Amino acid sequence: MISQVFSRNGALAKAIPGFQPRQPQTDMAEAVYQAITDNSQLVVEAGTGTGKTYAYLAPALLSGKKTIISTGSKNLQEQLFHRDLPLMTETLGYSGQVALLKGRANYLCPERLSRQMVESHDGHADPTLLSQLVKVRSWSSETKTGDLGECDDLAEDSPVIPSITSTNDNCLGKECPSYQDCFVVKARQRAMDADVVVVNHHLFLADLAIKETGFGELIPEAEVFVFDEAHQIPDIASQYFGQSLSSRQLQELAKDINIAYRTELRDTKQLEKVADRLYGAAADLRIVLGEPGFRGNWRDMVGSPAIARELVRLTDALELAEEVLKLSLGRCQLLDAAFERTIVFKARLARLCDTTIPGYSYWYECSKMHFTLNITPLSVAEKFREQIQIQVGAWIFTSATLAVEDDFSHFSHRLGLEPAKQFALPSPFDYSSQAILCVPRFLPEPNSPGLANTLIEMLTPVIEKNQGRCFFLCTSHHMVRSLSAGFRETLDLPVLAQGETSKQRLLAEFLELGNALLVATGAFWEGVDVRGQALSCVIIDKLPFTAPDDPLLKARIEDCRLRGGDAFSQVQIPDAVITLKQGVGRLIRDQSDHGALVICDNRLVSRQYGDTFLRSLPPIPRTRDLGNVSHFLAEINQDSKFDADASPTPEV
Known part of the structure; x- marks a missing residue:
């Protein structure tokens, strides 16, 4: 059949x-x-x-x-x-019957939208956010699904989204006045029936x-x-399967306490002070955790006097919130839910501060404005x-x-x-004729000083020969910044860099330009489908081993060693091989695609484990000469005239 x-x-x-x-x-x-x-x-x-x-x-x-x-x-x-x-x-x-079910953060919460509309008219609201709220309210009267992805007037990264959607923490459940209109409940019912x-x-x-x-x-x-x-x-x-606590969760809690005070409990002035103290404690802990974009070992940080001091302040803020909120229980559903979250966050913070329990990795991560504390099981x-x-x-x-x-x-x-x-x-593609793989000669060692400048000098001719149409996939944000800055000085072609706008906009611009170099990291190694000669060259800066100071990796390595295993061959190499295969997979997406792959890491040919990577990749013909790459690209470009207006839309 x-x-x-x-x-x-x-x-x-x-x-x-x-x-x-x-x-x-x-x-x-x-x-x-x-x-x-x-x-x-x-x-x-x-x-x-x-x-x-x-x-x-x-x-x-x-x-x-x-x-x-x-x-x-x-x-x-x-x-x-x-x-x-x-x-x-x-x-x-x-x-x-078929149904689509997303996480609750994708669905409009009518109750939270209603509260935000009330809150936004107190004279303190950002006019831009107020305008978005008005557009969402208008859309909410027409939508059947409540899926915010269908609201054309709302950007996917709009800062208003967290305030008009619910989370596990702040959802009022069946006690919510808008429960009968809840889009999450309706979506789940459709899933139950499908x-x-x-x-x-x-x-x-x-x-x-x-x-x-x-x-x-x-x-x-x-x-x-x-x-x-x-x-x-x-x-x-x-x-x-682990646990986490973020400054975003804490500050959302503080915001809900403040909304409850401003909308229903104006006689309880102390709520405003509780919210301010909680918000400030989370912000102060973020400051002492250091630079953004960093992932560190939480077990090491807990012992720091500065961190310990801020943790005491945060614990005190949660305890004060618990005491004050308890006095107004039963008067406001939003505050009742906030009280339950306060107890949960207080217990979670205590668990995060106890780093003696084995079998877990304890780590933290900082963005520009927020932090997340994490406990992750090793298995x-x-x-x-x-x-x-x-x-x-x-x-x-x-x-x-x-x-x-x-x-x-x-x-x-x-x-x-x-x-x-x-x-x-096996893939049905004929890699022997559709692609070429080059590990260039005379490459410096990975992480050596001046690596970015060397790669720019070596690869500028290849990128120019191909008239852009190239992804340069990097293993770090630092390399993205260095390469994008350097290529902008040496290339007359457009250079796009991850982080300067959203992923979707970058892809759209890459296709619209038709002759660009896109320098990117993690998010572009997988889930990006650009077919045809719109993308005919993929360059990878080095083998994608996870950074050795990554706390989760360090914990997995230690766990492997305790079990008598070889962590490098059993943990690090397999992870890197699978990531590399994803990056390589960006190049050939169709039977009519042709392109060149350049991996700028001598370890592929100089180290014994390089064979593991090569044998895991598709059977692409190999060379060490970048001149052969330029010749291959010139041939395929001659055979396939590129038309930017006819380029396919990327599937992300």
Whole structure:
């Protein structure tokens, strides 16, 4: 039955113009169908171009079982729900119900919008934010879903969003006056009634870790669980099976206390003082934690006198809030919810300050305005395995990057999986003719002084020869800044840099310009799909080993050593291989794509472990001569005239 769907005269061939049967796609679809039939675990690495989305959608729909599909990001989630799933349901004549379910931070909270509108008219509101609130209120009377992504007048990074959406902490649950109009409740009900529900990893794992107050389980029970971009799950699971406390949470708590005072409890002046003290204590702790963009060892910081002093102040502020809020319980629902959060945050802060409990990594992270304190379990295998045992059914994990030299143990062990079957499917692309890989000669050692200047000098001719159309993927923000500044001095072409605007705007500008160099880090290593000659050169500054001072990595290394393992080969290399495979995957996205890959790290050819990386990559012809790269690019550019106006839209 499954093979017929993917055959030359099958349902997909009739529905999709130009569809060609691909044996790897059929093999994956049959393996997924068998896993669903047997209620077993399946792990599949499907190379770029395999067509894995259809390969799991078809058997899932044909099985007739309740299915949850989890993707790596909200953008991929929407692409699956709005593009791929409708095509498959129509093609297969599927009559079941489908639903899209996002995290509560994506849905408008009518109660919080109402409170913000009242608060914004006290004379202290930012006129820009007030204008956005008015637009959202107008939109709220028309929307059926409450999904803020559908509100065209609201930017995706608008600062007003946190104040008009709910969190696990501040949601009033069934006690909310607007409960009957709650878009989260309605979205969950649609998911409960649906036969196929599309979620994302963050939502799925948050639901496993925390049963949301007032709603029970946000994600309904199912018989089939499919995880696309599954390589992300171990790290995301670590976040949700741990604990954290952020200055943003504390300051949102302070803000809600202040709103309660200004709107309903004007006779309790002390609430304003409590809110100010709590807000200030969080801000002061952020200052003493140091520079933004830093991730450090929290266990080391707790002993610092300056940090200890601010922690005492923060604890005192939470204790004072608890005492004062207790006096007004029952008078205001917003304040009652704030009281419960205060108790939770106080206990969480106490747990964060006790760094003696083994089996966890204790770390902190700073942005420009905020900090987050974190406790992360070194292994989520036991907890994840427990969830699989509780929820009996088929569990299917797929991605283009799961294996290291065809070995899946690194991925499977981190999640405690025992798959009945695990295998890798080759990409259908002809890498021998479509691409070239260069590790240039005469490269300085990674992290050596002046590395950025050397790379700029070496690679400027290649980038110019290709007329831009290049991603330069870096392993640090510092390198992004150094390279973008240097290339702007040497190139006449446009140079775009991550961090100067949003990811979506950068991609749109890259395509619109048609001759740009885009210098970026983490966010652009995966989940970016630029097809055709719009992107024909990808340069990587060095092998993407996690920084050795990263506290979570250090804890995992120590844990591996305590178990008698070799941390470099069992932790560091597998992580770096999977990340590199993701970066390399940006280059060839279609059978008509051609391009050059340049990896600026001699360790690929000078160190024994370099073979592990090379054997894990697609079979791309290799060279050490950048002249060969320029020649290859000149040939493909001659064969394929670039038309910026006809460039495809990127899929993020």
